[in-house]
Amino acid sequence: xxxxxxxxxxxxxxxxxxxxxxxxxxxxxxxxxxxxxxxxxxxxxxxxxxxxxxxxxxxxxxxxxxxxxxxxxxxxxxxxxxxxxxxxxxxxxxxxxxxxxxxxxxxxxxxxxxxxxxxxxxxxxxxxxxxxxxxxxxxxxxxxxxxxxxxxxxxxxxxxxxxxxxxxxxxxxxxxxxxxxxxxxxxxxxxxxxxxxxxxxxxxxxxxxxxxxxxxxxxxxxxxxxxxxxxxxxxxxxxxxxxxxxxxxxxxxxxxxxxxxxxxxxxxxxxxxxxxxxxxxxxxxxxxxxxxxxxxxxxxxxxxxxxxxxxxxxxxxxx
Amino acid sequence: xxxxxxxxxxxxxxxxxxxxxxxxxxxxxxxxxxxxxxxxxxxxxxxxxxxxxxxxxxxxxxxxxxxxxxxxxxxxxxxxxxxxxxxxxxxxxxxxxxxxxxxxxxxxxxxxxxxxxxxxxxxxxxxxxxxxxxxxxxxxxxxxxxxxxxxxxxxxxxxxxxxxxxxxxxxxxxxxxxxxxxxxxxxxxxxxxxxxxxxxxxxxxxxxxxxxxxxxxxxxxxxxxxxxxxxxxxxxxxxxxxxxxxxxxxxxxxxxxxxxxxxxxxxxxxxxxxxxxxxxxxxxxxxxxxxxxxxxxxxxxxxxxxxxxxxxxxxxxxx
Numbered sequence: 001x002x003x004x005x006x007x008x009x010x011x012x013x014x015x016x017x018x019x020x021x022x023x024x025x026x027x028x029x030x031x032x033x034x035x036x037x038x039x040x041x042x043x044x045x046x047x048x049x050x051x052x053x054x055x056x057x058x059x060x061x062x063x064x065x066x067x068x069x070x071x072x073x074x075x076x077x078x079x080x081x082x083x084x085x086x087x088x089x090x091x092x093x094x095x096x097x098x099x100x101x102x103x104x105x106x107x108x109x110x111x112x113x114x115x116x117x118x119x120x121x122x123x124x125x126x127x128x129x130x131x132x133x134x135x136x137x138x139x140x141x142x143x144x145x146x147x148x149x150x151x152x153x154x155x156x157x158x159x160x161x162x163x164x165x166x167x168x169x170x171x172x173x174x175x176x177x178x179x180x181x182x183x184x185x186x187x188x189x190x191x192x193x194x195x196x197x198x199x200x201x202x203x204x205x206x207x208x209x210x211x212x213x214x215x216x217x218x219x220x221x222x223x224x225x226x227x228x229x230x231x232x233x234x235x236x237x238x239x240x241x242x243x244x245x246x247x248x249x250x251x252x253x254x255x256x257x258x259x260x261x262x263x264x265x266x267x268x269x270x271x272x273x274x275x276x277x278x279x280x281x282x283x284x285x286x287x288x289x290x291x292x293x294x295x296x297x298x299x300x301x302x303x304x305x306x307x308x309x310x311x312x313x314x315x316x317x318x319x
Numbered sequence: 320x321x322x323x324x325x326x327x328x329x330x331x332x333x334x335x336x337x338x339x340x341x342x343x344x345x346x347x348x349x350x351x352x353x354x355x356x357x358x359x360x361x362x363x364x365x366x367x368x369x370x371x372x373x374x375x376x377x378x379x380x381x382x383x384x385x386x387x388x389x390x391x392x393x394x395x396x397x398x399x400x401x402x403x404x405x406x407x408x409x410x411x412x413x414x415x416x417x418x419x420x421x422x423x424x425x426x427x428x429x430x431x432x433x434x435x436x437x438x439x440x441x442x443x444x445x446x447x448x449x450x451x452x453x454x455x456x457x458x459x460x461x462x463x464x465x466x467x468x469x470x471x472x473x474x475x476x477x478x479x480x481x482x483x484x485x486x487x488x489x490x491x492x493x494x495x496x497x498x499x500x501x502x503x504x505x506x507x508x509x510x511x512x513x514x515x516x517x518x519x520x521x522x523x524x525x526x527x528x529x530x531x532x533x534x535x536x537x538x539x540x541x542x543x544x545x546x547x548x549x550x551x552x553x554x555x556x557x558x559x560x561x562x563x564x565x566x567x568x569x570x571x572x573x574x575x576x577x578x579x580x581x582x583x584x585x586x587x588x589x590x591x592x593x594x595x596x597x598x599x600x601x602x603x604x605x606x607x608x609x610x611x612x613x614x615x616x617x618x619x620x621x622x623x624x625x626x627x628x629x630x631x632x633x634x635x636x637x638x
Binding site: 032035036037038039040042043044045046047049050070071072073074075076077078079080081082084089090093094095096097098099100101102103105106109112113116121122123126128129130131133140141143144158162164166168175176177178224225226 | 351354355356357358359361362363364365366369389390391392393394395396397398399400401403408409412413414415416417418419420421422424425428431432435440441442445447448449450452459460462463477481483485487494495496497543544545
């Protein structure tokens with residue numbers, strides 16, 4: 001934890017063993033930073049929480065400004081047909097969010113309500129809609145570039161959107177739905193790697209400026225099942241993804257608040273995105289998990305914005 | 320359309336009969352304001368589109384500032400258990416978004432993938448998650464006040480979130496998922512009605528300032544089926560909901576960009592929210608459909624921000 005960190009306003013992370021999910025969540029709720037919505041890992045965001053997210057988001061915008069990336073803001077759902085071309089259903093089926101709706105007529109509606117009123121499972125009467133919740137920040141982007149050939153400069157895209165992960169948890173940093181700000185690079189392997197490496201450095205610099213101590217580690221995603229172990233080993237061995245981690249509710253299990261990911265030509269191949277030489281494009285992205293970053297800031301500087309160190313307030317433009 | 324409206328950059332609404340969904344959508348896409356995501360009514364938002372939303376949102380914040388409302392920002396999903404206590408499944412089942420996920424083990428996963436790889440309906444193997452997509456901006460709010468007794472002043476809450484409506488359409492103003500900014504009032508019938516009436520006036524004033532011509536009409540929601548006709552008649556007769564409408568893609572069928580809704584004691588009764596005298600609280604809300612408002616602004620002032628009238632740019636702080 002950074003020197004000068006205020007611990008008077010919240011549970012002291014250093015003094016406790018084990019996880020602090022419960023106590024820290026209660027403090028966040030008491031401070032009206034998070035408002036529970038009756039499902040584990042689901043919260044409304046209070047005014048100060050949202051303000052911190054907006055201000056950190058603006059800091060990221062500033063850091064990315066020199067690249068003049070194209071801006072795209074994604075809605076929380078994307079095409080089921082695009083989801084079906086990705087490997088998410090193989091690797092993370094337990095995290096998916098499939099959207100279903102009612103497509104029947106009046107008779108089917110009467111049947112639906114009869115089941116509903118008997119408190120039986122009415123959801124079996126629904127049909128899959130053409131959309132799924134977005135499981136990763138950059139997934140909706142690649143299909144929009146389908147069948148294109150990039151220029152020699154490639155592309156840089158600035159994205160943001162809500163990400164859904166079905167993983168009910170008491171850890172306030174493990175929300176079921178949260179915003180991810182990303183910069184995505186499409187181009188050659190060299191361009192993609194350069195992007196990932198640049199942001200790995202730049203991200204550490206940003207967190208240093210707001211006094212959130214981070215450590216860069218090789219990432220270790222929760223691939224599903226026994227087959228997932230092989231995927232996990234491959235991911236680590238190829239050193240494709242780094243995460244910046246910081247203690248939020250636990251020193252032993254620090255939380256990833258940002259990640260830098262090199263996807264090889266996975267998305268370029270699936271969506272036929274090519275470099276000028278006709279090869280599948282390589283892609284990389286940096287993602288900032290905005291809710292987790294806000295939680296890390298409140299963890300390090302206290303639950304009241306007015307008490308934050310003036311240097312941090314200045315960097316974030318908190319006035 | 321306001322005097323001085325620039326029509327050089329887009330299809331002239333006045334010169335065409337019938338709907339302009341197709342042509343206007345194509346212009347928005349060509350201008351990179353909307354980026355199609357492969358499903359009818361689903362788009363990424365370009366940089367200028369998002370900027371206009373941010374600026375109008377700030378104007379709403381300014382208009383609401385005197386009331387110092389509590390701020391809550393809702394995620395795009397809320398509790399299924401709360402959905403089940405509302406009448407949405409009776410009145411608008413065709414618009415709902417129910418979230419389903421995979422809850423099986425390794426064997427069930429192998430079965431899922433076998434079905435998936437045969438291009439059969441794999442979604443039947445999913446289970447309902449504890450969440451639903453949010454169908455109306457203020458729905459997630461009331462359960463957070465469950466069982467409370469309001470003070471004599473009641474409560475004012477400033478909310479925003481993504482709303483899902485399953486209604487695939489070629490009308491760019493009929494998106495499947497969009498943001499709604501709301502101010503919600505909880506209190507006595509008088510307080511609720513005063514809130515609705517205040518914002519009905521204030522909303523018209525805001526749109527006048529940004530030169531979007533609106534008309535206030537009694538709303539007419541698309542209740543489902545034959546039974547819905549009764550609901551619709553009741554809604555109109557009780558004059559519960561007003562909408563501010565403006566032509567976007569059609570003069571004959573103008574689009575609602577804001578609504579002012581008095582809910583009587585519906586939510587107060589369902590969630591046991593009471594006024595000091597022990598009666599169920601009455602509620603009212605004003606909602607601003609941010610994507611539709613951006614579309615109305617681009618429709619009236621042209622697709623290029625640089626060409627907008629300087630007065631409008633000034634009011635919105637577009638620099």
